[in-house]
Amino acid sequence: MDKDDDTSIFVSPFEQEAVVTPSIVKSSQFVAPGDDILSQESVVRGHGTMVQGTRLTSTVAGIVERVNKLVAVLPIRARYSAEVGDVIVGRIRDIVSRRWKVDVNSRQDAVLLLSAVNLPGGVQRRRTYEDELKMREFFDQDDLISAEVQELKQDGLIMLHTRSLKYGKLENGIFISVTPQLVKRSKKHFHRLSCGVHIILGDNGYVWIYVDDAAYGEDEEEANFSKRRENDKSNLEQRLSLIRVRNSICILDLYFLSIQPETIMLIYEETIRRNIPVQHMLRPDIINDIYRTVKNTKEM
Amino acid sequence: MRDEPLSLLEKNFALEALQAGIRVDGRKIDEARLVNFEFGSQYGTVTVRLGKTKVFSSAIAEVVEPTIDRPAEGFVTFSVDLSPMASENLMLEYLYSGRTSSTLEEAAEIVRFLQQIIRENQAIDTETLCIVAGVQVWAIRVDIHVLDHCGNVLDACCMAAVASLLHMRKPVVTVVGKDVFIHGIDEREPVPLTVHHLPISVSFGIFLDGDLIAIDPSIQEESVMEGTxxxxxxxxxxxxxxxxxxxxxxxxxxxxxxxxxxxxxATEVTVQLEKALKDTYSRNAVASVKPLQVETTKKSFPLNEQVQGVTTVWKQVAKQSALEDKEKTVDQPNITSVTNAEMEIFIDDSEESYTKSDELSASTDSDEETAPAVIARPRGGKGRPKSKK
Amino acid sequence: MPREELISPDGLRTDGRRPLEIRKVTCRMGILPRADGSCHLEMGNTIVLATVYGPRELSSRQSSCGIIRCEYSMASFASTDRRRGKRSDRNSVEMASSIKKTFENVLLTDLFPKSRVDIFIQVLQADGSERSAAINAVTIAMVNAGIPMKDLIVSCSAGYMENTTVMDLNHVEMITRGPQLTLAIYASTERMATAHLESKASFEIFENLIAIAKKGCLQMFDVMHSSIERYSLNLIASRDHIATFGSRA
Known part of the structure; x- marks a missing residue:
């Protein structure tokens, strides 16, 4: 692609920058669909590979990952692929008999069974017919929830559960969707940023940004579900920081940068330092500047 | 035949048979099913049977205005109707795609294919379809209905289209000055179209991940095939x-x-088609030929007033010629493409001589025929049917 | 209408190319952030935009394999005379159906049961070989979307005119009524995925067209593969750039 095409609207931000030169090591391990993967005799085939005749070929574009005998190719950008134990943010799409269908940015909608949620009051009992009729009072269509992946069925169906006080309906915040591959799987999904804003980084690329007035100190994971519901008003300042965080995540997504609390705060602080008002944060020239500065402050 | 979904067992059986070099119905890999052409009593109608697949096609001619970019050429249009009458499985297609029987994907593909082999390859001479350049041309419409879908509908439709174009007749047209007269069937023998070549479509099914290709798949094979x-x-x-x-x-x-x-x-089928056509002509007497519908367009332009129903024109002409003492108008400036065709005296092939054979000579003698002289007629195809007795 | 000379005495075509030369190919992927996969492909003056959504939830009928749907349309400003952009006219339906069938075999549909993949193709500028451009653009969009495929499908056209076989036809060469072939092959095995012949050709010419079109496909593959590689490596470098930044927290 020529440099003179920089002004074309079809060039995405990070391409304009023509970032770092890719390392030679990585480029030798790059494969596109149909490319051969060099392998020894006995390998265990992982995701992204297939056997065609005697050849082992890749089915996606990515880097070949080898772990002992396992050979796999992970796509750089794809729809969310669930694993058991992932914490995700989802949107209720539909309510059918005794279950909710949840959109989780994956190939199929996930399923949240009625028996997999905590009833109000925390009481453990069999779900009755009345519970079924009251499902809509619990989670209605278009509600956002946080949940955990309980199980994966044979055909790829994702079963969710919210059997913990930290999961449940999400309120008083902003939702943003990013590329799932940018959210690394880690132990903590619920974070409290140094600017006072809380975020939930779903492994599926759905992020929830919210304020939490109740003072809980360091240990956010034990926050009580029901108390969160009482916060109806946030003041203007809080809202502005929410939006700033949201825009920072947006910039990270545009430039295909890893999304972690540290990187979010890096962008956040940069915009504060430059006194960029929230509404201008996503202007093309400004995000370019921010990115360049951030790039140079990396610690690697 | 009632459509029932094929069981896995039947599908596997078909595949295994192919691997062994034989088909479920006993054919060899490179053997196609028998083709049968049955021409209808009306010109341009034909029923084609390809094994159990049955397709009906009819071709008619209409007079229309030509397109702007090709004012001296007529055109051929196709339509394929693939309704649930042909196969129950097609009902599902409607439910999910919301298309009608003629815009179904499969139907659209067949039409595109037909357009390619007949229109774009100039199988029919479109220049001879011109009546008056820039004003009136023949538009041939071929309507194909799939009656029974038992595999390889594309081939059957193509053969039917070609056969009906070969069989059809368009009425003789005379242009006198600014008047265009379209003669009915009982007055003038309609003429066949000018066909340059006969494209025959042959389809193959692809099996076993591209390693095996078998000709003319039946419906059972179509359910296991991986491509065509x-x-x-x-x-x-x-x-x-x-x-x-x-x-x-x-x-x-x-x-x-x-x-x-x-x-x-293709050579096999061409031979068969021509034989079937010949058989039809020898069998059908003129009496059984139903009059061909000729529709004129609704668009009005000065000449249209002259183009009326056949009998009325005839009467007018009869009066005129009776009055005028039959002047043969030789100079016809309006005819352009018709004069491109060769002018020839039509020679009768049949055993009996046809009473109207020498038309170019002054026909003031006979009272039946009082038409103006025939100036030029495009070359005909086959011999004339026998005259009325 | 006087026939223009398609091939000059020097052996140059109307746009200055040699007979066995493809046009300049530019491809950009990932240009539409909301789509799962997108590609903007330019083959000379033919510009095609392909977007892919999926795999995503299929609400109607259950299926053991993924369903693919495809829609093809030409913008009303795509060719020299403005026409209403139709999506349901026969030509577009046939193109869409042909492309859908091509990709049904390339995508590993059993890896996403009960899901659907939607392909949308829009021709922004038509200067010949739109079918080839569409197929190439969809391939790249699929790669961008991360949908697993057996191989890359590459496509090119070839034509026979004035006793020469030429590669990658432009509009002027396509409107002649000579034999023209659009061929799409699987890049690594070189097996034929899709082929369309317009206008009749003798057996010899046909064989020639296939050989030349294949060569064109392979030239196209080189360009497409390097574009994919460059884009992907940029992405990876970007992502890994500050990935371990402060991860010790």
Whole structure:
């Protein structure tokens, strides 16, 4: 692609920058669909590979990952692929008999069974017919929830559960969707940023940004579900920081940068330092500047 | 035949049979089903049977205004109707795609294929379809209805289209000054179209991930096939169309082998078609020929007033000629494309002489025929049917 | 209408190319952030935009394999005379159906049961070989979307005119009524995925067209593969750039 095409609207931000030169090591391990993967005799085939005749070929574009005998190719950008134990943010799409269908940015909608949620009051009992009729009072269509992946069925169906006080309906915040591959799987999904804003980084690329007035100190994971519901008003300042965080995540997504609390705060602080008002944060020239500065402050 | 979904067992059986070199219905891999052409009593109608697949086609001619970019050429249009009458499985297609029987994907593909092999390859001479350049041309419409879908509908439709175009007749047209007269069937023998070549479509099914290609798949084989390859060849060994739309990948070397199979099959079918046509002519007497509907367009332009129903024109002409003492108007400036065709005295092939054979001479003698002299007539195809007794 | 000379005495075509030369190819992927996969492909003056959504939830009928749907349309400003952009006219339906069938075999549909993949193709500028451009653009968009495929499908056209076989036809060369072939092959095995022949050709010419079109496909593959590689490596470098930044927290 020529440099003179920089002004074309079809060039995405990070391409304009023509970032770092890719390392030679990585480029030798790059494969596109149909490319051969060099392998020894006995390998265990992982995701992204297939056997065609005697050849082992890749089915996606990515880097070949080898772990002992396992050979796999992970796509750089794809729809969310669930694993058991992932914490995700989802949107209720539909309510059918005794279950909710949840959109989780994956190939199929996930399923949240009625028996997999905590009833109000925390009481453990069999779900009755009345519970079924009251499902809509619990989670209605278009509600956002946080949940955990309980199980994966044979055909790829994702079963969710919210059997913990930290999961449940999400309120008083902003939702943003990013590329799932940018959210690394880690132990903590619920974070409290140094600017006072809380975020939930779903492994599926759905992020929830919210304020939490109740003072809980360091240990956010034990926050009580029901108390969160009482916060109806946030003041203007809080809202502005929410939006700033949201825009920072947006910039990270545009430039295909890893999304972690540290990187979010890096962008956040940069915009504060430059006194960029929230509404201008996503202007093309400004995000370019921010990115360049951030790039140079990396610690690697 | 009632459509029932095929069981896995039947599908596997069909595949295993193919691997062993034989088909479920006993044919060999390179053997196609028998084709049967049955021409109807009306010109341009034909029912084609390809094994159990049955397709009906009818071709009619209409007078229309020509398109702007080709004012001296007529045109041929096709429509394929693939309704649930042909196969119950098609009902599902409607429910999910919301298309009608003639805009179904499969129907659209067949129409595109037909357009390719007949229109784009100039199988029919469109210049001879011109009546008055820039004003009136013949538009031939071929309507194909699939009656029974038992595999390989594309081939059956193409053969039916070609057969009906070969069988059809368009009325004789005379242009006198600014007047255009379209003669009815009982007054003048309609003439066949000018056909340059006969493209015959031959389809193959692709099996076993592209390693096996079998000619003319039946419906059972179609349910297990992984792709289809269609080649249209004519008797001059020219490939009129080649289509492989998706499906399993195949080695390019396999193509040439199958192209030669296609050629053999095409010659076979052409011979059969011509034989069937000849049989029809020898069987059908003129009396059984129903009058061909000729529709004129609704668009009005000065000449249209002159183009009326056949009998009225005839009477007018009769009066005129009776009055005028039959002047043969030789200079016809309006005819352009018709004069391109050769002018020739039509020679009667049949055993009995036809009473109207010498029309170019002054026919003031006979009272039945008081038409103005025939100036030029495009070359006809087959011999005339026998005259009325 | 006087026939223009398609091939000059020097052996140059109307746009200055040699017979066995493809046009300049530019491809950009990932240009539409909301789509799962997108590609903007330019083959000379033919510009095609392909977007892919999926795999995503299929609400109607259950299926053991993924369903693919495809829609093809030409913008009303795509060719020299403005026409209403139709999506349901026969030509577009046939193109869409052909492309759908091509990709049904390439995508590993059993890896996403009960899901659908939607392909949308829009021709922004038509200067010949739109079918080839569409197929190439969809391939790249699929790669961008991360949908697993057996191989890359590459496509090119070839034609026979004035006793020469030429590669990658432009509009002027396509409107002649000579034999023209659009061929799409699987890049690594070189097996034929899709082929369309317009206008009749003798067996010899046909063989020639296939050989030349294949060569064109392979030239196209080189360009497409390097574009994919460059884009992907940029992405990876970007992502890994500050990935371990402060991860010790």
């Amino acid at each position: 390859l269609s080649i249209a060849v004519n008797a001059h060994k020219e490939i009129c169309a080649f289509r492989k739309a998706g499906g399993a990948s195949i080695e390019t070397s396999l193509i040439f082998k199958n192209a030669s199979y296609a050629y053999l099959r």
